[in-house]
Amino acid sequence: MPRQLLGSVTRESTVEDVAKLDFGKINPVTGPVYIDGAEPGDTLVVRIHEFKPCGFGWTANIPGFGLLADQFKDPALHIWTYDNTNPVVSAYAPFGKVPLKPFPGTIGVAPAAPGSHSIVPPRRVGGNLDIRDLNAGSTLYLPVEVAGALFSMGDTHAAQVDGEVCGTAIESQMNVVVEFDLLKGDNLQMPRFETAGPVTRHLDTMGYEVTTGVGPGLFKGAQDALCGMIDLLCARHNYSPVEAYMLCSACGDLCISEIVDAPNWVVSFYFPKVVLS
Amino acid sequence: MPRQLLGSVTRESTVEDVAKLDFGKINPVTGPVYIDGAEPGDTLVVRIHEFKPCGFGWTANIPGFGLLADQFKDPALHIWTYDNTNPVVSAYAPFGKVPLKPFPGTIGVAPAAPGSHSIVPPRRVGGNLDIRDLNAGSTLYLPVEVAGALFSMGDTHAAQVDGEVCGTAIESQMNVVVEFDLLKGDNLQMPRFETAGPVTRHLDTMGYEVTTGVGPGLFKGAQDALCGMIDLLCARHNYSPVEAYMLCSACGDLCISEIVDAPNWVVSFYFPKVVLS
Numbered sequence: 001m002p003r004q005l006l007g008s009v010t011r012e013s014t015v016e017d018v019a020k021l022d023f024g025k026i027n028p029v030t031g032p033v034y035i036d037g038a039e040p041g042d043t044l045v046v047r048i049h050e051f052k053p054c055g056f057g058w059t060a061n062i063p064g065f066g067l068l069a070d071q072f073k074d075p076a077l078h079i080w081t082y083d084n085t086n087p088v089v090s091a092y093a094p095f096g097k098v099p100l101k102p103f104p105g106t107i108g109v110a111p112a113a114p115g116s117h118s119i120v121p122p123r124r125v126g127g128n129l130d131i132r133d134l135n136a137g138s139t140l141y142l143p144v145e146v147a148g149a150l151f152s153m154g155d156t157h158a159a160q161v162d163g164e165v166c167g168t169a170i171e172s173q174m175n176v177v178v179e180f181d182l183l184k185g186d187n188l189q190m191p192r193f194e195t196a197g198p199v200t201r202h203l204d205t206m207g208y209e210v211t212t213g214v215g216p217g218l219f220k221g222a223q224d225a226l227c228g229m230i231d232l233l234c235a236r237h238n239y240s241p242v243e244a245y246m247l248c249s250a251c252g253d254l255c256i257s258e259i260v261d262a263p264n265w266v267v268s269f270y271f272p273k274v275v276l277s
Numbered sequence: 278m279p280r281q282l283l284g285s286v287t288r289e290s291t292v293e294d295v296a297k298l299d300f301g302k303i304n305p306v307t308g309p310v311y312i313d314g315a316e317p318g319d320t321l322v323v324r325i326h327e328f329k330p331c332g333f334g335w336t337a338n339i340p341g342f343g344l345l346a347d348q349f350k351d352p353a354l355h356i357w358t359y360d361n362t363n364p365v366v367s368a369y370a371p372f373g374k375v376p377l378k379p380f381p382g383t384i385g386v387a388p389a390a391p392g393s394h395s396i397v398p399p400r401r402v403g404g405n406l407d408i409r410d411l412n413a414g415s416t417l418y419l420p421v422e423v424a425g426a427l428f429s430m431g432d433t434h435a436a437q438v439d440g441e442v443c444g445t446a447i448e449s450q451m452n453v454v455v456e457f458d459l460l461k462g463d464n465l466q467m468p469r470f471e472t473a474g475p476v477t478r479h480l481d482t483m484g485y486e487v488t489t490g491v492g493p494g495l496f497k498g499a500q501d502a503l504c505g506m507i508d509l510l511c512a513r514h515n516y517s518p519v520e521a522y523m524l525c526s527a528c529g530d531l532c533i534s535e536i537v538d539a540p541n542w543v544v545s546f547y548f549p550k551v552v553l554s
Contacts, residue, residue, distance in 0.1 A: 017473035066537055121541035122491050129543055130535035133487070163536040178350055190505050192488045198481035199547075207472035210410070214399050223534055228467050255532040256544070258407035259440045259499055260343055264398035264404055267533070270476075 009058045009171070011079060018060045018075035027106045027119050027128055031152025035180055040147035043186035044109055046140040046151070049243035050177040051102035055084030057158045059246045066167035067223055068230075068245060074204030076242045080170050087158060088172065088202075095239060096136055096275040098159055098250045099202040103134040105155035105164070108191075112145035124189050130169070132160040143188040153178070159244070159250050165226050166249035203251055203272040212257070213267045221267035222254060229269045237276065251275055286335045286448070288356060295337045295352035303385045304405055305394050306379045308429025312457055315426035320463035323428070325419040326377035327454040334363030334435045334449030343444035344500055345507075345522060353519045357435070357447050364435060365479075367447065372514060375436055375527045375554040376479040379412040379451060382432035382441070385468075389422035403468050407446070409437040414473035420465045430455070436527050440505055443526035478503055480528060480549040489534070490544045498544035499531060506546045514553065528552055 008021060035044060043128035062078040063069070082096075087100045095276025109116060122128045126142045135142055142149075153176060160169030211232060213224030226248060233244040253270035285298060312321060321446070357375075359367035359542040364377045385403025389392060399405045403419045411417055419426075430453060437446030488509060490501025503525060510521040517549035 008399070022510075038474045120538050122535060122538055122543055123541065124491055128535070128538045129489070129491070130538065131487075131489070131543060131545060132534070162532045162534055165537065167537045172317050189508075190489050190491055190501055192486070192505060192509070194486055195484035197484045198478070199485065200477060201475070201482070204475035205478070207474045208357065208476065209469070209471055210408075210409075211469045212406070213469050214401055214406070216531075218499075222466055222495075222533060225360070228469060231466075232469070253530075254536070255439045256495075256531040256533065257409070257439055258399060258405070258441065258501060259496070259531070260444045261399055264400065266399055266408060268408060 009150050011056050011081065013058065013077060013079065015077045017076050018062060018077050020047065027155035027179050029119065029152040029154030031105050032110060032150035034148040035151060035182065038144050038182055039144050039147055040112065041185050041187055042144040043183040043188045044142045044144050044149045044151060045181035045183060046107065046142065047136055047179040047181065047247065048136055048138050050136055050178060051174050053084055053087050053102050053158055053172050053174035056081045057090070057170040059170055059249060061166050061242055061246060062168065067163065067165045067226055070244055072242055073179055076246060078246050082158065090158065095237060095243065095247065098275055099171070100159045101132070101135050101158065101202055102158050102169070102172070103132055104153045104158070104176060105130045105157045105169060107134065107140060107153045109142050109144055110146045110150035119206050124190050128155065129191065130160065130164045131193070132150055132162060133195055133199045135154060138193055140191065140193045142191050161249055161252040163222065163254035164249055165254070166245050168249060170250050171217065171232055174258065200253070203274055206273040208270040208272055211269050214264055216263045216265070218256065218265055221265055225269035226265045288358065289334050290335065290354060290356065292352050292354045295354050299484055304432035306383050306396065306429040306431030308537040309387060309427035312428060312459065315421050315459055315547055316424055317389065317422050318462050318464055320460040320465045321419045321426045321428060322460060323384065323419065323420050324458065325411055325415050325417065326456060327413055328451050330361055330364050330379050330435055330437065330449050330451035333358045335445040336443065336447055336526060337445050338443050338519055338523060339445065344442045344503055346441065349519055351523055353523060355523050359435065369436065371525050372516060372520065372524065375447070375552055377436045377447070377480055378409070378450070379433065379435050380413050381430045381453060382407045382434050384411065384417060384430045386419050386421055387423045387427035398521060401467050405432065406468060407437065407441045408470070409439060410472055410476045411470060415470055417468065417470045418465055419468050420492060427444040438526055438529040438531065440499065440531035441526055442509035442531070443522050445526060447527050465472040477530070480551055483550040483554055485547040485549055488546050491541055493540045493542070495533065495542055495544055498542055502544045502546035506548050
């Protein structure tokens with residue numbers, strides 16, 4: 001991984017360092033790995049075995065980035081520390097405790113289209129998918145577009161909400177063990193994955209507070225649901241709005257509850273109550 | 278509830294009856310209930326206590342309705358039967374077993390805007406929310422817009438996926454016990470709710486198969502993720518596409534995995550493996 005970026009946020013970093021982040025260097029990934037025998041039309045199978053995180057992480061509000069970028073224009077930073085031998089939970093002091101479940105935010109193979117491609121948007125070949133359930137035990141299937149697949153992975157997160165709403169998760173350097181397999185001529189259209197068991201039991205014990213956005217746009221619905229949760233957390237727990245926004249980026253579910261009763265859809269933001277217990 | 282509609286699908290109904298459904302009579306609700314003391318700006322608290330379902334339900338593909346209406350143009354119908362004294366699971370014979378968790382698809386108060394309003398689209402006062410976690414033990418908070426709130430409820434479902442993707446859930450007549458409370462001058466913007474405990478443990482035991490849609494539109498992403506799951510189920514289990522589509526409307530999660538890595542978002546369709554075990 002590019003040491004320049006990994007080294008740019010440390011346990012001692014402050015909010016001033018957020019403004020200095022070089023956006024041209026995100027997201028850091030390791031690769032590409034050439035997969036023998038992989039050809040366009042095949043599916044690369046990635047069995048995700050193990051994570052060894054480094055014991056600290058960070059969540060930032062980066063101006064111009066995030067679901068509520070128009071409302072949160074100032075940089076902010078939270079440093080998380082946790083037990084790297086047993087990364088179960090990390091404090092969002094003094095507010096709560098976020099259950100951890102590491103995964104790679106960016107995981108994918110090379111697109112066939114020529115030229116240089118930004119690593120920020122995910123694509124059908126994967127990339128910056130930010131799917132928080134690609135944890136140890138999950139298996140990811142990626143459509144191969146070039147010879148050798150050219151697999152890369154990085155942007156590792158110790159935990160993340162569905163949606164990565166403020167634009168960053170618990171960004172945390174870690175080693176990852178994966179194993180490759182190949183399905184020949186599978187012609188997969190979009191990435192898919194399989195989980196070995198339940199995905200939310202590390203945070204569902206006490207149930208959820210849920211806010212909604214109801215209206216004709218899913219994107220606006222997601223913004224409204226998130227704003228509702230930020231308002232609720234601030235009113236109830238004395239957070240500042242940006243603190244609530246960053247906490248909401250670390251844990252929860254962002255669900256499309258209803259998408260057929262035209263012209264209005266329902267998007268729901270689920271915040272796990274165990275975080276505040 | 279309007280007996281005309283409730284009576285229009287029975288345990289003996291066939292696909293021919295789907296074409297005869299009178300869309301002008303959906304969704305059947307009970308109400309309005311006048312809440313003493315409720316005024317605009319208050320929040321109606323609805324504590325959801327108990328469901329007594331009738332022992333059978335139906336899922337239909339209704340032409341012109343549903344997330345993939347353009348692809349599924351012919352009517353289809355599945356009749357579900359289950360134990361009404363203990364509605365834990367219902368067979369989707371011969372394919373699998375769907376865990377049940379009853380809730381009201383339509384639950385809301387009257388909008389202040391004058392005139393006649395279709396009951397199909399949900400609104401900020403609730404209505405056809407189709408939130409599958411409004412089960413027994415959950416508490417719903419609704420913004421009041423008119424004196425007396427005028428609460429109605431119906432369109433009861435024995436189970437539903439996030440999104441109600443084919444347009445119908447396991448539609449099932451039932452009695453519901455709720456209790457009201459009022460928060461004066463709360464000025465809630467959108468419906469919110471609270472769950473008393475975990476929401477997916479009835480179906481998460483064996484993990485999930487997950488398909489994704491990656492691209493610049495959340496609606497298209499949801500369609501792509503759903504199409505991927507229908508293809509997977511058909512290839513693996515010999516379903517017909519419309520059978521897989523209707524099964525996908527009964528169980529699963531429809532999540533926004535990523536909504537900040539412009540210009541592409543990730544929508545994921547989670548199908549619980551326990552259904553096919």
